[in-house]
Amino acid sequence: MYSDFKTISTYYDALYVNDREYAPEAARVKALLTRHGIVSQADLLVLACGTGGHIPYFKDDYHVSGLDLSEDMLNLAREKFPGIRFHLGNLIDFKLDSDFDAMICLYGSIGFVKTMDNLRASMKRISAHLRPDGLALITPWSTVEDFQSLIVVDAADKPDLKIARMEQVRLKEPKIVEVTFHHLIGQNNEVTYHKQSMKIGLFSREEYRSAMTDAGLEVVEEYRGTDVRGGAYIGKRVAG
Ligand SMILES: C[S@@+](CC[C@H](N)C(=O)[O-])C[C@H]1O[C@@H](n2cnc3c(N)ncnc32)[C@H](O)[C@@H]1O
Structure with a gap:
């Protein structure tokens, strides 16, 4: 859960x-x-x-x-x-x-x-x-009244940590929103990709x-x- x-x-x-x-x-x-x-x-x-x-x-x-x-x-x-x-x-x-x-x-x-x-x-x-x-x-x-599907885009640029993120926000079930996080994390000379979905009640x-x-x-x-x-x-x- x-x-x-x-x-x-x-x-x-x-x-x-x-x-x-x-x-x-x-x-x-x-x-x-x-x-x-x-x-x-x-x-x-x-x-x-x-x-x-x-x-x-x-x-x-x-x-x-x-x-x-x-x-x-x-x-x-x-x-x-x-x-x-x-x-x-x-x-x-x-x-x-x-x-x-x-x-x-x-x-x-x-x-x-x-x-x-x-x-x-x-x-x-x-x-x-x-x-x-x-x-x-x-x-x-x-x-329920205000919800809109959307894609969020943002970035963080710190000296030792760079992150680019997109989050896809969509209705998965009638009253469950799924947020899928796509994060590119740049640290210690490496870029890694992290994907995770979370379910949220609407x-x-x-x-x-x-x-x-x-x-x-x-x-x-x-x-x-x-x-x-x-x-x-x-x-x-x-x-x-
Ligand atoms: C998006 S974060 C927001 C954190 C903080 N309120 C802020 O504004 O930065 C959501 C937080 O809710 C916590 N959380 C999720 N489900 C919870 C629950 N059932 N009881 C207590 N905390 C919960 C998560 O662990 C997480 O820290």
């Missing part, structure tokens, strides 16, 4: 993590959290945090920790941020020893849970670990809303700005 990030983790930061996208996204997320009552130094859990690409933008304003299913991604995050707690866990069934004021799940990572049952289970776990009036901010991996806007509501999260805002990739569903844990 799980889309393996083992190989991609080694060059994930070079390829995907950059100030140009992450800084404005994090700034907007912070503004949204503030708008919905999350105060400075609140306990914030970054779900599916990967290599911790968003952590630098949050670590001074909140008491931040992370959770991800990939030990490889987490090890890179732990190396970069030794003072921060990172939990190995699955969105659909995680259990931690503390609760949080807010949780965020960015860059469409929720889509990796794939099925509606798993989406519902994830929202229940999120709700269960939020304090009353706590906030969940979840960015969808596109939606949910409708109503499915995101109902998964939240049924888990006890009142949808207080649907943010549609493009500075947060995918927009965001913001749910407040109903007190009681």
Whole structure:
């Protein structure tokens, strides 16, 4: 079921993590959290945090920790941020020893849970670990309404690492998107080719809303700005 990030983790930061996208996204997320009552130094859990690409933008304003299913991604995050707690866990069934004021799940990572049952289970776990009036901010991996097939092209050019990537994004089954990564990696005088496909669940806007509501999260805002990739569903844990 799980889309393996083992190989991609080694060059994930070079390829995907950059100030140009992450800084404005994090700034907007912070503004949204503030708008919905999350105060400075609140306990914030970054779900599916990967290599911790968003952590630098949050670590001074909140008491931040992370959770991800990939030990490889987490090890890179732990190396970069030794003072921060990172939990190995699955969105659909995680259990931690503390609760949080807010949780965020960015860059469409929720889509990796794939099925509606798993989406519902994830929202229940999120709700269960939020304090009353706590906030969940979840960015969808596109939606049924917004999805478009596409080919992404990009490159990274660092002194000791060159990467060219194309990603083919297409509908594989009615509500499953397949992303096929074609990566050419130039390192140590060698160019290697890496191909990997991952399956991602495509949910409708109503499915995101109902998964939240049924888990006890009142949808207080649907943010549609493009500075947060995918927009965001913001749910407040109903007190009681
Ligand atoms: C595209 S990466 C995004 C990482 C990070 N949010 C970012 O924006 O850089 C998706 C992440 O989701 C994680 N992931 C996938 N399925 C998961 C699950 N069921 N529970 C927790 N993390 C998961 C992967 O291990 C990976 O680190």
